[in-house]
Every structure is written in structure tokens, then in C-alpha cells.
Amino acid sequence: xxxxxxxxxxxxxxxxxxxxxxxxxxxxxxxxxxxxxxxxxxxxxxxxxxxxxxxxxxxxxxxxxxxxxxxxxxxxxxxxxxxxxxxxxxxxxxxxxxxxxxxxxxxxxxxxxxxxxxxxxxxxxxxxxxxxxxxxxxxxxxxxxxxxxxxxxxxxxxxxxxxxxxxxxxxxxxxxxxxxxxxxxxxxxxxxxxxxxxxxxxxxxxxxxxxxxxxxxxxxxxxxxxxxxxxxxxxxxxxxxxxxxxxxxxxxxxxxxxxxxxxxxxxxxxxxxxxxxxxxxxxxxxxxxxxxxxxxxxxxxxxxxxxxxxxxxxxxxxxxxxxxxxxxxxxxxxxxxxxxxxxxxxxxxxxxxxxxxxxxxxxxxxxxxxxxxxxxxxxxxxxxxxxxxxxxxxxxxxxxxxxxxxxxxxx
Numbered sequence: 001x002x003x004x005x006x007x008x009x010x011x012x013x014x015x016x017x018x019x020x021x022x023x024x025x026x027x028x029x030x031x032x033x034x035x036x037x038x039x040x041x042x043x044x045x046x047x048x049x050x051x052x053x054x055x056x057x058x059x060x061x062x063x064x065x066x067x068x069x070x071x072x073x074x075x076x077x078x079x080x081x082x083x084x085x086x087x088x089x090x091x092x093x094x095x096x097x098x099x100x101x102x103x104x105x106x107x108x109x110x111x112x113x114x115x116x117x118x119x120x121x122x123x124x125x126x127x128x129x130x131x132x133x134x135x136x137x138x139x140x141x142x143x144x145x146x147x148x149x150x151x152x153x154x155x156x157x158x159x160x161x162x163x164x165x166x167x168x169x170x171x172x173x174x175x176x177x178x179x180x181x182x183x184x185x186x187x188x189x190x191x192x193x194x195x196x197x198x199x200x201x202x203x204x205x206x207x208x209x210x211x212x213x214x215x216x217x218x219x220x221x222x223x224x225x226x227x228x229x230x231x232x233x234x235x236x237x238x239x240x241x242x243x244x245x246x247x248x249x250x251x252x253x254x255x256x257x258x259x260x261x262x263x264x265x266x267x268x269x270x271x272x273x274x275x276x277x278x279x280x281x282x283x284x285x286x287x288x289x290x291x292x293x294x295x296x297x298x299x300x301x302x303x304x305x306x307x308x309x310x311x312x313x314x315x316x317x318x319x320x321x322x323x324x325x326x327x328x329x330x331x332x333x334x335x336x337x338x339x340x341x342x343x344x345x346x347x348x349x350x351x352x353x354x355x356x357x358x359x360x361x362x363x364x365x366x367x368x369x370x371x372x373x374x375x376x377x378x379x380x381x382x383x384x385x386x387x388x389x390x391x392x393x394x395x396x397x398x399x400x401x402x403x404x405x406x407x408x409x410x411x
Contacts, residue, residue: 084167180396
């Protein structure tokens, strides 16, 4: 039996709907994959006929190829990932490759063949390839059934100009757009369950995400900062986070708790957070802020309080979870791999100096009057300057030239 070069075919959907700028989206996804697959034996990645094709080194094992495919599944912009082989444009050779690909597809009871030719210089049409390769597979797997509708496995055969690609194991990805195709956003990132999911949803829409974590330090321990770093490490695996700013927020919260009406503390905390996040967003040339708020979930997330908080900044504030309930958010966090981290207890600014009876229907005039008694602009300047940047692997993130030349911090 000939030894075929292993490949991973990366299918996309939404990118394929783009017009004249489709190539830029494809190249963005290709660059992201090149960066994320650095640990795998990748020879090169090519664009072919609405796909990205990852070529693996000769001798790459079945398990390594599957691991490479699994690493791609969570990358924004990827609709499906298929493992298979490159082979000659010869019907007998393609049948052998199809038999080998199907044998590695895992448990199945039914299959079908879906062949297509992208160049008519190959004399055999798709229907004939389906029939001939299907016959080979029926002989090799006599106990399995051929099912044209909803089979357990579809064996794909794609004939291009100089080669054929054959695959069987095919797994659905997360879809969306490649990170770096929709600008930069700054996302408020706690160690809780909601905000990592909100950030991930923005990354899935192609945004380069920069997190801002408001730590209760020095009024609390820095435990939440370590949890946020663990969360960022999970998001980093698929290129979904570029940087996290850690802002020591505890002293300002203490001052607000002493000087402001107790019922308005939460709104004043959040308005200050938004102002600092906006200052950092200007530094990052970001176009919006992002939060993990869900309407009515807690006191600060009523319509009146959201409006009072938003009025503190000029940038738009995106809330990807606004209509999502807690159970849905938990399920997403579990799939994402952040839930167990976020479930650990750690004191942070969200639980610091909380009032007994927070206002749920704040009036903007009352909030602004209370805020006028505080040195807000001074705090914004001090906190934004005190922010500590921690960088993560994100191929689409570009640091400013001055910063790049002086950069030494990497989380």
C-alpha cells in the first residue's frame, strides 16, 4: 500500500460569502493558522478552491494529524475540518486512499462517497468517481451500509489540477470570521463565568480582543489575576485574545465607598471602569468596549443602570450576552473550557465594598451629581497609567512601533 502525504482540509462558510475582499479574509485565516499550528509538523498551508489545505510532513502519524485537526476546530472562521491524504489523480490510487481514510474515521455503520472534480482535464466525472470508489469501499467494508442520506461518514474526494485530496474524518468547527478581520475591541474581563464567553463571542466575529481586568488589589489579594491569566491561556489556544491589562482598582473602590451614596456605588464603580477601559481602548485604537452583562441578571444590569453606565463613555458598548440566560452562558463556558477556572473562588473588585441595597433604577442626573464630588479624571489618569499589560499569542494583533521596540512583558 502506498504511503500518502497527510493533509488537513479547512473548510469555511461565511468567508465564502464575501465578494471581492474574500481573499483578504482567507489570508487572515491562513496567517492565524500558521501561528497557532507552530507546534505541529506543518510543511505549508495553501488556499485551494474555497478551502485552506494544511500539508503535514511525511511520516506524520494518524494521531498527530487528528490532534492538528482538533487544534483547528476552535479557531474562529473555521466551519469544518477534515483529515485525509493527498494522492495522484488515478482512480485506483484514489480508491486506496479512500479505503485508508475510511479505516481511520472511527466507529461508523454507514457511509457514502461525495466526489467532485475542479478541473475538467480529469476525464472521469463525479458520478463515475462516486460509483467506482464506492465499489472499492463496499468491498473493503462489506459489513457497512451505503446510505445516501445522513450517513455516519462521508468520504470526500476532490480532484484539482495536479492532485487529488481524499478524506473521511470530518468535524464541525465554530464558524464565524477569522480574528483580525473586524478591528479591535476592549473587553472588560473578570475571573467570572460571563465575561470570557462575551469576549470569545466577539473574537468569533473577527475582532482582535484586548481584555481589561479590574483587580481588587491592594484591598484584596491578587488571586483573581491568576485566574484571569488561566482563562486567557485557554482563549490563547485558538488566537482569541491578544492582551490583558490588569488594573489595581481596590483603592479607588474604597474611596468611592466612603464618599458616595451607598446605593449608587456599583454604578459609580462601573462608570469609572468604563472610563479607564475607554482610555486604554484609545491607546489600542479599539473601536468599542465589550462587557459580559445579561439584561436583568444582577442589579447593575437593569435597563436604567445600563443606560447610566453607558453615558460615562463615548465609545459604543457591545453586550454579546444581553439576551442570554445563565444556563446558556454556563453551557458555553463549559464548551469553551473556562467554566472550571471561573468557578474557583477569588476575591476581586466585583465583590469589594458591595452595598446592602444597590439602586436598580438609577437616574442619570443623580449619578452624575454623586460623581461630580469625586476626582474621576485624576483616577482615570492614574489607573490607566498603572495598568499592567500581559500579552498572549494572537497573530492578528499589532503593537504600536514604539511599544514593539521597548516591549519586554509577555504573560
